[in-house]
Amino acid sequence: MVNKLGGRKGLMYMNKCIYIIIFLxxxxxxxxxxxxxxxxxxxxxxxxxxxxxxxPFPEIPAMLTQPEERKSYLLEHYWxxxxxADTALVNNREVTEQGFVNQISLLADGATPExxxxxxxxxxxxxxxxxxxxxxVMMQLADDYLYNPNSPFYNEGLYGVYLETMLEVLxxxxxxxxxxxxxxxxxxxxxxxxxxxxxxxxxPDGQKKSLAAxxxxxxxxxxxxxDPECESCHEVLREMxxxxxxxxxxxxxxxxxxxxxxEGNQEAWKKGLAxxxxxxxxxxxxxxxxEEALYDLKAMPSLYLLDGQKRVLLKDAPLGQIREVLGLAxx
Numbered sequence: 001m002v003n004k005l006g007g008r009k010g011l012m013y014m015n016k017c018i019y020i021i022i023f024l025x026x027x028x029x030x031x032x033x034x035x036x037x038x039x040x041x042x043x044x045x046x047x048x049x050x051x052x053x054x055x056p057f058p059e060i061p062a063m064l065t066q067p068e069e070r071k072s073y074l075l076e077h078y079w080x081x082x083x084x085a086d087t088a089l090v091n092n093r094e095v096t097e098q099g100f101v102n103q104i105s106l107l108a109d110g111a112t113p114e115x116x117x118x119x120x121x122x123x124x125x126x127x128x129x130x131x132x133x134x135x136x137v138m139m140q141l142a143d144d145y146l147y148n149p150n151s152p153f154y155n156e157g158l159y160g161v162y163l164e165t166m167l168e169v170l171x172x173x174x175x176x177x178x179x180x181x182x183x184x185x186x187x188x189x190x191x192x193x194x195x196x197x198x199x200x201x202x203x204p205d206g207q208k209k210s211l212a213a214x215x216x217x218x219x220x221x222x223x224x225x226x227d228p229e230c231e232s233c234h235e236v237l238r239e240m241x242x243x244x245x246x247x248x249x250x251x252x253x254x255x256x257x258x259x260x261x262x263e264g265n266q267e268a269w270k271k272g273l274a275x276x277x278x279x280x281x282x283x284x285x286x287x288x289x290x291e292e293a294l295y296d297l298k299a300m301p302s303l304y305l306l307d308g309q310k311r312v313l314l315k316d317a318p319l320g321q322i323r324e325v326l327g328l329a330x331x
Contacts, residue, residue, distance in 0.1 A: 055099040056081035071106065072113075075120040078103050079127050084134035091137070100141050101153065108155050117158070121165045129169055149299050149316055156315075160187050186296045196223070196310045197294045201260050201283035204273055209283065211258070212310060218254035219308040222322065225289065226301040227263045228272030233301045236319060241277045245328040250279040255326065257281065262289050262297060 058077040064070050082099070083089055090096055103124070107117050128134040145151050146159035163184040170177050190196050198212040214221065224240075226233045240246060249255045259276060261269040261284040269284050276282050289295050295302065296316065305314040305322050314322055 055095050055102075056083075072116050075103065075106055075112065075116050076123060078120055079124050082127070084128045084131045087133045090131075090134045096137060097141060100138070101145065104145060104153055104155070104158060108153070108158050117161060118165065121162055122169065125162070125165045126169045147298065149318075156187060160184060163187065182293070186293055189293075190295055190304065190312050190315060192312050192315050194312055196304065196306050196312050198310075199285055199289055199294055201258075201285045203281075203283050204270065209281075214258055214281065215256060216306065216308040216310070217256045218249070220255040220313075220326065221306040221308070221310070222255060222257045223304040223306060224257065224259040224301055225262050225295065225297055225303075226259055227261065228275075229263070229265065229268050230300045232299075236301050237276070239319060241275075243323075243328070246323070246326075247277065247279070249326065249328060250277075258283070260285050260289070262287065262300075 058074060058080045060070050060073050064073055078099075103120065106112060107120060124138070128138045142159065142162050145153045146155050146162065148154060163180050166180045167177060167184070170180070196211060198210055200208055200210050202208055211223070226237065228234070246255075246257075250257055257277070257280040259280050259282050261282075263269075264287050266284065266286075273282060290297060295304075299316070302316050303314070303319065303322055304312060305317065305325060307313055314325060
């Protein structure tokens, strides 16, 4: 997939992950009834804050001693002490970005109640929206960390709640609502468990076919949206072409691979046909998938694993995950 966050951003992701491992246990370690133990834990948190740019965490009431109570309070009041009008603070990535990463790590841990998730995001969104620079930075962080499939924090579910929250806090007359509404509708399409949206495609000889009518041999169909002029697509397609276990599965009828070109340069598509793997079905949708926003093609190539009824098993998944689900031999 196209990596919009490679290089320095990839290293930054690693640094963020390391700090989360250090930070979170300090905050939610069980608090004993002894006041000295509570003060000791609070002191350790303060040291962590000051040594990493002093994100202004809220003061958790001493009466809250249970880890889950403390966690809920923290998340619901996470940004209370952050001054979104202070552009120097907002632009300090070591404070703002790390604070955001810590927040979403807790929200997406699988143990946080939905009510707390929504309250936390509402507090955040309603506070940054009035400030131009804060709004720009925070919205970009949400896109980079939650919506980019190359992010280790990629989380469509949480991103969807964020979009819903933005629609909740934006006034009805705000022109930006249409953009968030479009993203949310696109995000909700072709979810795991849903039937994949049908579309037409054309074979190299001009024959018109449809996804719904395409036979899924072995009850599995790997749908590949690609662009031969995309370097990342070249890399993934080269890997798939060299994958002997995938080729064997296709030849044995255990899976169908349908590769669909979604762009408008038909000459480029035809020129690249000779490089496509044997046994695959290759087609072009003549840009209908993009024009009609039938699938969320935020990165290319985009891989979907479907069953014989065209229900989505994996959405926009990396090749390694698809190989694992299909039980292909490790290369």
